[in-house]
Amino acid sequence: MSERYDIAIVGSGPAGITAAINAKIRNKKIILFGYENLSNKLYLAPRIDNYVGFHGIRGKELAEKFKAHLDEMDIEITYERPDNIYAMGDYYAIMINGKLYEATALILATGIQFGKPFRGEAEFLGRGVGYCATCDAPLYKGKTVTIIGYNKESIEEANYVSELAEKVYFVPMMKEEYSLNHNIEVIQDKPVEIVGSTKVEKLVLKNSEIQSDGIFILRDSVPPDQLVPGLLVEDAHIKVNRDMETNLEGCYAAGDVTGKPYQYLKAMGEGQVAALNAVAYLERRKLNSDGVSNPTEGK
Numbered sequence: 001m002s003e004r005y006d007i008a009i010v011g012s013g014p015a016g017i018t019a020a021i022n023a024k025i026r027n028k029k030i031i032l033f034g035y036e037n038l039s040n041k042l043y044l045a046p047r048i049d050n051y052v053g054f055h056g057i058r059g060k061e062l063a064e065k066f067k068a069h070l071d072e073m074d075i076e077i078t079y080e081r082p083d084n085i086y087a088m089g090d091y092y093a094i095m096i097n098g099k100l101y102e103a104t105a106l107i108l109a110t111g112i113q114f115g116k117p118f119r120g121e122a123e124f125l126g127r128g129v130g131y132c133a134t135c136d137a138p139l140y141k142g143k144t145v146t147i148i149g150y151n152k153e154s155i156e157e158a159n160y161v162s163e164l165a166e167k168v169y170f171v172p173m174m175k176e177e178y179s180l181n182h183n184i185e186v187i188q189d190k191p192v193e194i195v196g197s198t199k200v201e202k203l204v205l206k207n208s209e210i211q212s213d214g215i216f217i218l219r220d221s222v223p224p225d226q227l228v229p230g231l232l233v234e235d236a237h238i239k240v241n242r243d244m245e246t247n248l249e250g251c252y253a254a255g256d257v258t259g260k261p262y263q264y265l266k267a268m269g270e271g272q273v274a275a276l277n278a279v280a281y282l283e284r285r286k287l288n289s290d291g292v293s294n295p296t297e298g299k
């Protein structure tokens with residue numbers, strides 16, 4: 001059986017790390033999933049003027065301060081990216097490349113991806129369109145796969161898929177340098193639409209077309225209801241109340257993923273509220289298992 005955490009926090013941006021710090025202060029057993037640079041949006045911000053106490057700070061500098069705070073509190077980031085999270089009734093099952101983690105409460109702090117989905121993306125999701133190439137790579141053994149890559153992780157995924165698929169195209173959406181296996185064909189063009197009949201047939205780009213059996217779109221964050229089936233989403237944001245509770249019991253959300261304004265202090269305040277309410281939820285459940293109360297009492 002896998003080890004069960006009190007709270008799993010998905011996303012290491014300002015919202016996720018604030019949630020982690022507050023849950024740790026309350027002595028909870030936590031796991032924080034995210035990235036070494038914490039958040040691209042934080043790392044890349046050229047100058048921040050509305051972060052109280054740090055007028056004019058660069059995002060990179062602020063990220064370093066956040067990192068130091070996590071280190072001082074012995075909070076480690078697990079550099080893994082949950083692919084699917086399932087509400088199992090009294091806990092959450094977090095799947096990562098076939099591995100399983102369990103947590104009683106969940107905080108989603110995955111941020112949002114700017115930009116609209118491509119035409120056809122939602123229509124063909126699960127019918128050739130996917131968000132996790134390594135998870136589904138075996139389905140495309142001997143076939144043609146196109147990867148639209150927004151980050152460094154998409155390079156690793158493309159290289160892995162190229163070991164199984166017959167042909168891999170890579171459409172880079174990032175500015176940073178990358179190094180791909182020699183058998184991957186890079187297409188420098190702008191994706192426009194995904195086209196098919198019962199399943200994906202091709203990716204239409206501004207100046208070209210790629211015939212493809214599968215198309216993986218590897219952004220920094222995936223739509224939250226894809227990550228957690230059953231989660232209530234409205235206008236692309238997770239629906240929460242003032243306690244940062246979602247429609248799923250024991251599941252909280254914080255930061256850009258819950259809606260505008262997209263700002264650091266709003267994200268961090270929500271992360272704190274989410275963590276404190278997740279702690280209260282754990283306590284109510286404990287009382288319940290001692291036969292004193294039930295999880296929804298005393299809110």
Ligand SMILES: Cc1cc2nc3c(=O)[nH]c(=O)nc-3n(C[C@H](O)[C@H](O)[C@H](O)COP(=O)(O)OP(=O)(O)OC[C@H]3O[C@@H](n4cnc5c(N)ncnc54)[C@H](O)[C@@H]3O)c2cc1C
Pocket residue numbers: 010011012013014015016033034035038039040041042044045046047048049050051080081082083109110111112220221222227254255256257261262263264265267
């Ligand atoms: C260039 C730029 C400048 C900005 N300047 C300002 C400013 O001056 N002031 C201000 O207040 N705001 C500013 N912002 C907005 C600010 O960056 C966001 O509001 C803030 O980062 C939101 O924090 P968050 O934690 O909700 O999400 P994010 O910072 O987006 O962090 C979410 C993290 O979760 C990760 N993640 C997503 N899915 C998963 C998964 N399945 N598993 C693991 N990890 C996952 C993401 O990759 C990311 O690292 C700026 C944004 C940009 C892009």
